[in-house]
Amino acid sequence: MSRSFKLAMLSTCLLLATLLIIQASSLSSDAKIYVNPNQLCGTEYVPSVEFTVSIAIENVSQMKTLSLNLSYNPQVISYRGHLLEYFEDLQSVQFTVNDKSGFLFMNISLEENLTCVEATEILNVTFQVLKRGETFINLTILQIEDPAGNPLPYTSFNGYFSNLNPYDLNKDGKIDIIDVAIVAYSLGSYPGHDRWNPDADLNGDGTVDIRDVVLVASYFGSY
């Protein structure tokens, strides 16, 4: 066997082994459960506005039961309602909301096992905005099992909500003298400078100068 033939054989084997590893890892990948959209940010979410997030699942095989906790900051948003209409044949449902503490708990058992690759919405939750602020919408999966009661591997992802004004630098829900002072403190600074604060560079030009102070001052008194 010539040397070049052996080398060609070796590289072919390596390539095949790599392909097998890639295939094996894609086959064994976890289910993905997440809050959708994962970020909701904007000053248009003023108090009393409602918004809905969904809990979606992808890439799951033979799911029989699912229980989860969704928690949020009840000072910022409030639970308004939920929809669980995707599963017409639920064997059992437990649903508890504690809007005072800021969490909801759901435990469902399906009549027919769920197998899906594409995103499937399980639950929609509607919240109402109470005030300016930010909150994680934390998703904790407590249990996801197949019909035999074996736990299924999964990865979960949280959501985040913020209606804070970008000029509200101390994130207290209003733009006042404190925010102006925060910008003024960084006056003359630039990346690497002792007093550099990227949030104070409101026009994003790489330095904090009088233009940034004028910008924050122009929003004085707003929310």
Ligand SMILES: [Ca+2]
């Ligand atoms: Ca402020």
Ligand SMILES: [Ca+2]
């Ligand atoms: Ca600037």
